[in-house]
Amino acid sequence: AQRVTQPEKLLSVFKGAPVELKCNYSYSGSPELFWYVQYSRQRLQLLLRHISRESIKGFTADLNKGETSFHLKKPFAQEEDSAMYYCALSGSGGSNYKLTFGKGTLLTVNP
Amino acid sequence: NAGVTQTPKFQVLKTGQSMTLQCAQDMNHNSMYWYRQDPGMGLRLIYYSASEGTTDKGEVPNGYNVSRLNKREFSLRLESAAPSQTSVYFCASSESGWLYEQYFGPGTRLTVT
Numbered sequence: 001a002q003r004v005t006q007p008e009k010l011l012s013v014f015k016g017a018p019v020e021l022k023c024n025y026s027y028s029g030s031p032e033l034f035w036y037v038q039y040s041r042q043r044l045q046l047l048l049r050h051i052s053r054e055s056i057k058g059f060t061a062d063l064n065k066g067e068t069s070f071h072l073k074k075p076f077a078q079e080e081d082s083a084m085y086y087c088a089l090s091g092s093g094g095s096n097y098k099l100t101f102g103k104g105t106l107l108t109v110n111p
Numbered sequence: 112n113a114g115v116t117q118t119p120k121f122q123v124l125k126t127g128q129s130m131t132l133q134c135a136q137d138m139n140h141n142s143m144y145w146y147r148q149d150p151g152m153g154l155r156l157i158y159y160s161a162s163e164g165t166t167d168k169g170e171v172p173n174g175y176n177v178s179r180l181n182k183r184e185f186s187l188r189l190e191s192a193a194p195s196q197t198s199v200y201f202c203a204s205s206e207s208g209w210l211y212e213q214y215f216g217p218g219t220r221l222t223v224t
Contacts, residue, residue: 006153009151032209043201043217043218086154091209103152
């Protein structure tokens with residue numbers, strides 16, 4: 001079974017402060033991890049994924065297999081980063097096309 | 112390129128009524144998905160279709176049925192709506208395989224009274 005845990009439902013920071021959204025996962029095989037974001041009144045969209053190793057909008061995420069974590073980080077938060085963030089896991093191999101989502105963290109960046 | 116489209120955007124049903132949510136994608140994706148989003152619960156997979164002609168249950172399939180009409184279209188049917196099905200429903204599509212991102216529709220907000 002695959003599981004994604006986002007321990008914080010709500011996270012509030014001030015503009016310019018560092019932000020870290022936590023994500024832990026449980027999966028017996030080799031996972032692919034994603035971060036999806038939903039801005040107010042917009043559809044859910046991919047922010048970044050582990051395999052691409054990109055930095056998108058200043059956000060980065062490192063897969064730590066030892067700690068089974070994929071935390072999302074940004075050194076200086078902006079007000080436009082306020083959104084709902086979902087961590088998601090996809091399992092390797094076979095016909096497993098399913099994404100398992102965490103329950104989400106609502107990030108608010110205050111001016 | 113519209114991406115993933117869903118109809119309707121909003122719907123109010125009475126308990127026991129039926130309805131079908133429509134989803135279409137124009138990206139030639141093989142795989143399509145239906146999720147529901149509830150406060151504090153995140154997104155939960157209802158059904159998915161890995162390819163045209165196949166459908167499989169997800170995490171919360173009870174009370175729903177799906178039809179993969181063709182490669183473009185994937186509909187979700189509520190045969191006898193219940194208040195517990197009040198939710199926001201999202202359709203998504205992707206290339207086949209576990210490494211690909213999913214593209215989401217704008218959602219349908221359904222209220223069952």
